[in-house]
Amino acid sequence: MATGRPVRLVLDASLLLDPSSTREAAAVALRPGVEELLRRLRYSNLNVAICYAEGMPNNESGFLEKVASSHLFGSIALLAKSGNLSLTELMLEWSRTSFCFYATSRVDKGLISELQNQNWRVLSVANECSIEVPGVLNVQRLQQLLLTLATLIKRELCDSSVLVIGYIMKKSREEDFARRGAFPIYPSKGSLIFVPLSFELPLSLQLQEVDMALHKITDEIVKIDPNCSIDFPKGISFSTGMSEIIRFVEEHPDFRIMDPFKNIYPLLDRLQIQKILVRLQELGIEGKPKLRSPYSCKVDNFDNGELDKHLAEANLSFPLIVKPQVACGVADAHNMALVFQIEEFSNLSVPLPAVLQEYVDHGSKIFKFYVIGDKVFYAVRDSMPNARFLKPSSGGEALTFNSLKTLPVATNEQRPQTAAEDGKLLDADLVEEAAKFLKGLLGLTVFGFDVVVQEGTGDHVIVDLNYLPSFKEVPNSEAVPAFWDAVRQACESTRGNANVQG
Numbered sequence: 125m126a127t128g129r130p131v132r133l134v135l136d137a138s139l140l141l142d143p144s145s146t147r148e149a150a151a152v153a154l155r156p157g158v159e160e161l162l163r164r165l166r167y168s169n170l171n172v173a174i175c176y177a178e179g180m181p182n183n184e185s186g187f188l189e190k191v192a193s194s195h196l197f198g199s200i201a202l203l204a205k206s207g208n209l210s211l212t213e214l215m216l217e218w219s220r221t222s223f224c225f226y227a228t229s230r231v232d233k234g235l236i237s238e239l240q241n242q243n244w245r246v247l248s249v250a251n252e253c254s255i256e257v258p259g260v261l262n263v264q265r266l267q268q269l270l271l272t273l274a275t276l277i278k279r280e281l282c283d284s285s286v287l288v289i290g291y292i293m294k295k296s297r298e299e300d301f302a303r304r305g306a307f308p309i310y311p312s313k314g315s316l317i318f319v320p321l322s323f324e325l326p327l328s329l330q331l332q333e334v335d336m337a338l339h340k341i342t343d344e345i346v347k348i349d350p351n352c353s354i355d356f357p358k359g360i361s362f363s364t365g366m367s368e369i370i371r372f373v374e375e376h377p378d379f380r381i382m383d384p385f386k387n388i389y390p391l392l393d394r395l396q397i398q399k400i401l402v403r404l405q406e407l408g409i410e411g412k413p414k415l416r417s418p419y420s421c422k423v424d425n426f427d428n429g430e431l432d433k434h435l436a437e438a439n440l441s442f443p444l445i446v447k448p449q450v451a452c453g454v455a456d457a458h459n460m461a462l463v464f465q466i467e468e469f470s471n472l473s474v475p476l477p478a479v480l481q482e483y484v485d486h487g488s489k490i491f492k493f494y495v496i497g498d499k500v501f502y503a504v505r506d507s508m509p510n511a512r513f514l515k516p517s518s519g520g521e522a523l524t525f526n527s528l529k530t531l532p533v534a535t536n537e538q539r540p541q542t543a544a545e546d547g548k549l550l551d552a553d554l555v556e557e558a559a560k561f562l563k564g565l566l567g568l569t570v571f572g573f574d575v576v577v578q579e580g581t582g583d584h585v586i587v588d589l590n591y592l593p594s595f596k597e598v599p600n601s602e603a604v605p606a607f608w609d610a611v612r613q614a615c616e617s618t619r620g621n622a623n624v625q626g
């Protein structure tokens with residue numbers, strides 16, 4: 125099939141409706157798992173339609189019409205001619221112009237053979253009795269439907285450059301990507317097919333069906349052992365599914381993954397991040413602003429008597445920003461504090477072990493840089509004001525906050541008047557150099573980092589490093605093609621480097 129012929133998927137009512145609901149004439153309901161399937165199909169770049177027999181009770185057909193329109197799907201009433209259901213004119217038209225799938229959970233041999241005569245691929249899904257009709261593909265579980273479709277589409281596209289990417293990430297992140305059109309099942313540009321991996325099915329079988337797995341492993345952290353010697357992945361417990369994937373990757377060194385787990389673990393630890401960022405000094409260029417990491421030191425507790433000596437050795441002075449050493453993956457990784465004097469450390473609620481960092485006055489503007497493959501983007505975001513604005517409100521207490529939820533950003537009067545100066549503050553070329561340097565160090569395909577420009581010195585201070593962030597501020601028209609290029613690059617990079625488990 126030449127690329128570009130639309131792919132159509134017609135879902136039979138029997139696949140969608142919960143059989144128990146239609147039998148007892150209870151309120152009509154979707155079968156478990158169908159809502160999630162429909163949501164994924166909504167952003168799949170497949171042409172989807174729901175079909176039902178025209179004689180279906182109105183409450184059921186009405187319900188299906190509503191489901192179809194809420195997902196922007198078509199809906200088709202199959203005509204019953206002399207007792208047999210047959211294709212509508214529209215479906216016959218599709219047979220000529222598109223590659224068509226029909227997914228059903230009931231046996232209607234007449235309809236099936238008519239569909240097959242019109243070159244439709246018929247899939248029998250989650251059927252109690254699998255249909256022994258030649259050419260019908262039996263799909264045991266609903267969760268297998270998308271991967272089955274992906275494999276069939278790839279085969280039909282007869283284009284060896286098409287890659288199937290299986291992804292694992294939390295629902296909200298998947299939705300972010302899907303809504304941006306980043307996860308097509310029928311490839312638009314970039315000839316990539318994206319399918320979710322299901323933790324309700326054996327992972328090893330699914331992983332053998334895809335060309336690469338794309339993951340945000342920190343979405344699958346169940347807990348991190350709070351002992352003080354952080355040496356990831358020791359001490360991290362992952363979800364069962366994620367543990368299965370980790371084991372599979374260990375047993376299949378050639379399996380492609382974006383990105384290798386060992387390249388991600390350092391970004392779970394703000395001390396490791398610090399060690400990486402300190403190397404930015406190697407980039408020092410005459411006449412250019414200084415690129416650096418904030419002065420930092422680690423503490424295992426807040427009531428150690430030698431703290432002020434510790435601070436002096438680390439060239440640290442107040443105010444300090446205090447962050448958990450664990451950088452992400454657990455709820456309290458973003459619980460922080462701004463501390464103005466040593467007394468405020470007593471009963472400080474920041475999780476231990478913690479990192480104390482120089483608080484850089486940066487005029488409440490932060491530059492969020494995103495490296496997506498070979499491309500570098502950045503967005504400006506409101507940030508914390510200069511410390512002098514925050515001190516009075518603290519009244520002798522540390523100012524505690526959650527950086528993702530309650531970051532104390534500047535009010536208007538706390539913002540420097542030179543808003544127009546923002547662009548001039550930042551030396552974007554210098555930071556792009558840093559981005560490329562970091563990419564080389566990290567071995568990550570998509571990552572983000574936060575830059576603040578110190579007032580007075582103009583130092584460019586990188587305060588945070590994240591992998592697979594949402595880069596939501598980057599326009600889809602630029603971010604999505606860059607993301608696809610990055611994914612393809614990661615998949616086609618030579619096997620050897622892909623995931624050498626050192």
Ligand SMILES: O=P(O)(O)O[C@@H]1[C@@H](O)[C@H](OP(=O)(O)O)[C@@H](OP(=O)(O)O)[C@@H](O)[C@H]1OP(=O)(O)O
Binds near residue numbers: 297451453492574594
């Ligand atoms: O820390 P930032 O710079 O706000 O970036 C966050 C961060 O990457 C965060 O990941 P995590 O540290 O919680 O793993 C991401 O949120 P979730 O993973 O909780 O969804 C955000 O996507 C990042 O924000 P942004 O994409 O705006 O940089």
Ligand SMILES: Nc1ncnc2c1ncn2[C@@H]1O[C@H](COP(=O)(O)OP(=O)(O)O)[C@@H](O)[C@H]1O
Binds near residue numbers: 447457
């Ligand atoms: N050293 C610092 N100096 C000044 N502001 C900082 C510093 N570190 C972080 N911030 C501010 O706090 C926010 C959250 O810190 P960050 O390290 O990015 O945590 P997270 O990983 O939770 O995003 C930053 O976006 C920035 O606004």
Ligand SMILES: [Mg+2]
Binds near residue numbers: 574
């Ligand atoms: Mg951050």
Ligand SMILES: [Mg+2]
Binds near residue numbers: 452588
């Ligand atoms: Mg972060």
